[in-house]
Amino acid sequence: MAAGSMTQEAAGNGGRDVWRVAASGDPVELTLPTMLGDFRWYGNTRFTGPQLARQFFLAPAGEHRAIPDKILPGGRQMRKAMRGYDAVVFEASDRSDSALVLAGPYHEATTWFGGPAPTAAGIERLLRSFRFTDSANGATLVPASDMLVQQPDVSLIGRSAHSVLVVRRAAEMLPTLPEWAGLTLPGGELWRADRVLDRVTAGLVAGGPHQWRYVLAGPTLGMDLVLLEPESGRAPLPVPETQVVDALSVLTGRWAG
Amino acid sequence: MSVALAVALLALLVAAFTLVALVAVYARVRGLEAASGDTSLSGYATLVGRPAPASVRPGPGEGCSLVAVLDGDCTLCATVFQALIAVNAADDVRVVALTDRIHDPAAGPGTGILRVDVAARADLYEGYAPTVLAVDAGGTVVARRFVYADTDLPELLRELVARARTPQNEVSRA
Numbered sequence: 001m002a003a004g005s006m007t008q009e010a011a012g013n014g015g016r017d018v019w020r021v022a023a024s025g026d027p028v029e030l031t032l033p034t035m036l037g038d039f040r041w042y043g044n045t046r047f048t049g050p051q052l053a054r055q056f057f058l059a060p061a062g063e064h065r066a067i068p069d070k071i072l073p074g075g076r077q078m079r080k081a082m083r084g085y086d087a088v089v090f091e092a093s094d095r096s097d098s099a100l101v102l103a104g105p106y107h108e109a110t111t112w113f114g115g116p117a118p119t120a121a122g123i124e125r126l127l128r129s130f131r132f133t134d135s136a137n138g139a140t141l142v143p144a145s146d147m148l149v150q151q152p153d154v155s156l157i158g159r160s161a162h163s164v165l166v167v168r169r170a171a172e173m174l175p176t177l178p179e180w181a182g183l184t185l186p187g188g189e190l191w192r193a194d195r196v197l198d199r200v201t202a203g204l205v206a207g208g209p210h211q212w213r214y215v216l217a218g219p220t221l222g223m224d225l226v227l228l229e230p231e232s233g234r235a236p237l238p239v240p241e242t243q244v245v246d247a248l249s250v251l252t253g254r255w256a257g
Numbered sequence: 258m259s260v261a262l263a264v265a266l267l268a269l270l271v272a273a274f275t276l277v278a279l280v281a282v283y284a285r286v287r288g289l290e291a292a293s294g295d296t297s298l299s300g301y302a303t304l305v306g307r308p309a310p311a312s313v314r315p316g317p318g319e320g321c322s323l324v325a326v327l328d329g330d331c332t333l334c335a336t337v338f339q340a341l342i343a344v345n346a347a348d349d350v351r352v353v354a355l356t357d358r359i360h361d362p363a364a365g366p367g368t369g370i371l372r373v374d375v376a377a378r379a380d381l382y383e384g385y386a387p388t389v390l391a392v393d394a395g396g397t398v399v400a401r402r403f404v405y406a407d408t409d410l411p412e413l414l415r416e417l418v419a420r421a422r423t424p425q426n427e428v429s430r431a
Contacts, residue, residue, distance in 0.1 A: 062405075081305035081401050084383040105385030105403040134384060 015250040021138030023058055023109075024154045026257035028167060028221070031187075032158075033247040036225075039158035039165065045141060049149035052129065056102075056109040058139055064088065064101040064108050072097065080123075085132055091117040100126065102141070104134030109141050162237070166224040169255050173222025177215065183245070187252030188218030190245070201231040208236055209244040216248065221255035304390070305398050310377040314396035315351045321393050321421030322351035323414065326378060328386040329358040333406055337387040338371065340410040345370055350418055355381065391417040 015031040022028050023045035032039065043058035067090045068077060078089040085104040092098065098117035102109040109132060118126065129149065133140040138156075143149035153172065158165040182189035192212035197205065205211045214225040227244070229236040237244070315322040325341055327334035338354055345352040354371045355378040381390060383401070391400040400420045402413055 081303060083303050084385075105383075105388075 014247065019137060020156055021135060021140060022154050022156050022255070023056070023139065023141045024151055024257070025133075025140040025142055026154075026169075026255060028156055028253060028255050030167065030253040031250060032165070033250045035247045036163045036165070037160035039160045041138065042157040042159060043138070044153065044155045044157065045151060046153040047130070047143060047149050047151055049143070052149060054111055054126075056111045056141055058107055058109050058141070061104060061106055061108050064090075064099075064103060064110060067099055067101070067110075072099075076117075078117075078120075078123075080127075082127065082132075085134060087123065087127055089117050089123060102127075102130075102132045104132065104139055106134050106136050107139035109139060161228075162234075163228060164226045167253065167255075168222050168224075170217065170220050170222055173217055177217055177222070182215075182217070185216065185245075185249045185251075187249070188216050188222075190248060191215045191217075195226065197231060204230040205236075209239065209241040210236060212241075214244075214248060216251060218253060221253050223251065223253065225251075304381065304383065305401055307398055308396050309390070309392045309398050310374075310380050311396075312372075312374055312377050313351075313353045313355070313381075314392060315394055319349055319351045319394075321391060321418060322353060323417060323421075324381060324390040324392060325352075325354040326381050326383075326386050326388045326390070327354055327356040329356050331386065333404065334387045337389065337404055337410065340414060341370060343411075344414050344418070389413065389417060391421040393421045 014034050016034050018030045018032055018039070020028045020030070020041055023043045040060055042060075044055070045058070046055045047053070068075065072090050072092045074093045076089075076091045076093070078091075080087045080089075082102075085102050088101045088103055090099045090101070095116040097115065098113045100111050100113070100117075100123065117123070129144055131140075131142050131144050143151060154169065155172075156167040158167070178191050178193075182191040184190075191214075193215050195202075195205070195211070195213050208230075210227050210229050210231070214227075216223045216225070225248070227237060228234060239247075309322075309324065313322060313324045323341065323344060325334075325337055327338065334356070341352050341354055344350055352370045355374055356371060357373065357375070357378060359371065359373060381398075382388075385403050387404045389402050389404060390398050393399050400417055402408075402417065404410065404413070
């Protein structure tokens, strides 16, 4: 839906306040530079426990229509209506791959099996071990019992025409941060990191603000920002790197819970 | 009785008690495992496959009913309401639109199908409006669809009516 996130212009500093719910159910407040454009929100989460290791990708509702159309054309589909969402199983015609989509009214969560789909009883058991709750500000996917199942690696992923922003809890971000001190900004500490690009695209972005990934670590969350431009066929941002850093000083957030 | 014998008897007693406790815990765990097979942990029962509230079931002579769960103040809900009026005029289908409030009681034709029934709406609301449900002749919910701005409404309503007339499982194309 278009009204996917509550946004409002923050007073005069070129920022925009966004309030989202992460897959773990934690509220996340962000102030994003308007320079980065409007974001569509995705997410990622993982579950580990006895006889369970599964990763789910969260996306705005309707994106799973690419599966029967493009990824597994001519495959089998099974739809089961649950309270507040549909559980849809897609299986390739040769049973080489399959996916389960929890399709809510606003968002959806997808997991891939990498082989034949589980039996109806297996799907039933999988659905019983998670609780999926959808809302306009983000879908929540948590284990039905958190005594056995852990939920590491929860991330919020914002995609706009110009950038990809990955937001994670500070505790999960910590091992990936550099040892040296970064530039102090109002939202936390800022580092530049290398991007993984081949030689041709690396040549395209050399010397500009697109040469780097920007890593910002605040007290409760960490953010990883990539500015998409020349390497994906778009025009580069017409600003020097210093101005990008100025814009990033608006970027702050709080991961509650 | 020697001290050694007394200690041995006490140890035997403790061992017997431990065994009984272990068996009891094991039985309890197995019982819980068996019980969790048929209760939904989420606390919300699935709507599809369950009997609908009496106030929205099809009456005698009606093959099925279409129930829309609407909000008082969304524009898309008004579109759904208009599409339902068309179905109501054309078929022997019972059509009910459950809303949380009516702004203008005298607004337009077809208000006979619009109803404020808080209990039934709360029972059928799944966190999103507009939603359309199909109820078969037996009063069981057979399908539920969320309606979006780009949904082909006449096609959706036709499909739901067809589904309610020929009861089958929710195993179909998307």
